[in-house]
Amino acid sequence: MSNNNNNNNSSNPSEDIKVPFNEPTTDKEAYGLELKHVHQIYDVISSHFDNTRYKMVGAIGVDVGCGNGKYLNINSSNIFSIGSDICSSFASISAQKGSESLVADGLILPYKTNSFDYAISIAVIHHFSTVERRVNALREVVRVLKPGGVFLVTAWAMTQKWKGKNYDSQDVMVPWMFQQKFSNGTENTTEIESTPVQKSGTNYQKFHRYYHLFDEGEFEHLFSQVSNIEILSNNLDHDNYYCFIRKLE
Amino acid sequence: MKILTHNMMACTKRQCVGRGFPLLLEVKDVSKLEQEFNVEFTKNIFPKLDWKGITMVAAQFNLNLGPITEKSIEDEEFLKNLYNLLCNVKVMTGQLTCPNCQRVYPIDQGIPNMLLKEDEIYQDIQPEQQQQ
Numbered sequence: 001m002s003n004n005n006n007n008n009n010s011s012n013p014s015e016d017i018k019v020p021f022n023e024p025t026t027d028k029e030a031y032g033l034e035l036k037h038v039h040q041i042y043d044v045i046s047s048h049f050d051n052t053r054y055k056m057v058g059a060i061g062v063d064v065g066c067g068n069g070k071y072l073n074i075n076s077s078n079i080f081s082i083g084s085d086i087c088s089s090f091a092s093i094s095a096q097k098g099s100e101s102l103v104a105d106g107l108i109l110p111y112k113t114n115s116f117d118y119a120i121s122i123a124v125i126h127h128f129s130t131v132e133r134r135v136n137a138l139r140e141v142v143r144v145l146k147p148g149g150v151f152l153v154t155a156w157a158m159t160q161k162w163k164g165k166n167y168d169s170q171d172v173m174v175p176w177m178f179q180q181k182f183s184n185g186t187e188n189t190t191e192i193e194s195t196p197v198q199k200s201g202t203n204y205q206k207f208h209r210y211y212h213l214f215d216e217g218e219f220e221h222l223f224s225q226v227s228n229i230e231i232l233s234n235n236l237d238h239d240n241y242y243c244f245i246r247k248l249e
Numbered sequence: 250m251k252i253l254t255h256n257m258m259a260c261t262k263r264q265c266v267g268r269g270f271p272l273l274l275e276v277k278d279v280s281k282l283e284q285e286f287n288v289e290f291t292k293n294i295f296p297k298l299d300w301k302g303i304t305m306v307a308a309q310f311n312l313n314l315g316p317i318t319e320k321s322i323e324d325e326e327f328l329k330n331l332y333n334l335l336c337n338v339k340v341m342t343g344q345l346t347c348p349n350c351q352r353v354y355p356i357d358q359g360i361p362n363m364l365l366k367e368d369e370i371y372q373d374i375q376p377e378q379q380q381q
Contacts, residue, residue, distance in 0.1 A: 058294045060297060
């Protein structure tokens with residue numbers, strides 16, 4: 001008796017309606033099916049559909065660690081992106097491309113709380129050298145995001161099958177071979193360690209950039225320490241983890 | 250720094266979170282842009298704006314937007330003036346001052362420098378984090 005009641009209560013009437021799918025045998029039949037079940041339905045629901053999609057026009061977002069600003073000018077007449085980088089010469093390069101850019105520390109962003117529709121941080125979080133700083137960097141982006149706002153964050157992966165590289169440790173120094181012709185006069189600052197290298201007749205200065213390479217599940221682990229978010233996806237592609245999250249309403 | 254950027258900004262000091270805006274703006278040099286007015290964009294950003302910041306900046310540029318009401322969003326002339334203020338005025342040189350702690354941030358070549366000095370970071374952040 002009680003079982004029956006439970007079954008009745010849990011059954012959802014909308015699930016009871018099963019529209020049979022008969023695979024079309026001719027192209028004309030297929031045309032008829034698409035007309036009835038695709039085209040004509042969208043004719044009716046298009047305006048409702050539009051209302052349920054994410055509104056891009058007038059979206060305001062941030063790019064944390066914008067580098068040379070390559071993501072800042074996308075659809076810039078309809079969306080407003082502000083880039084920041086701790087490196088002032090990157091901020092200048094972005095600004096010269098006409099982007100909104102400022103110099104700021106990712107751990108203390110110069111924005112109001114609950115302000116942005118979206119945020120991206122592409123290949124930045126792996127430059128923070130402790131777990132605490134990586135978690136705090138994620139928290140800081142989430143702070144400035146609006147409830148319901150989305151955040152895409154990527155980091156280099158420990159597995160580098162695509163590039164065919166192997167690293168022994170998750171915390172590594174990755175060399176950058178600097179060519180003198182790009183000098184802006186700052187490379188000889190005494191605090192920066194570098195070694196001169198000659199390769200195929202060209203002189204380079206070898207710099208060592210710090211990276212923390214991400215393991216499988218590492219974004220999940222970091223975000224478990226950030227409140228008020230849900231992870232929408234985390235995928236490995238071309239040696240990078242791409243983690244997409246949403247700030248809860 | 251466009252005025253729309255200014256509208257989203259705040260002081261970076263931890264003690265100023267929730268209080269460090271709108272940043273007081275001092276302008277030395279401005280560049281005028283000529284981006285085409287986008288009505289849908291302006292209508293959609295309308296509800297996201299901090300009007301205290303806008304009124305403050307508009308007054309500095311001697312721009313009278315008129316009274317701002319719920320109906321302003323339907324007033325195309327108002328939206329056009331608003332768009333021009335937010336997206337077509339770029340502050341190239343000047344400075345921003347926090348209304349809470351009076352920290353001054355310089356703007357040079359259109360770029361606000363919001364970095365704190367090392368001693369400021371450790372003076373302001375560490376004690377607060379330890380309290381949590």
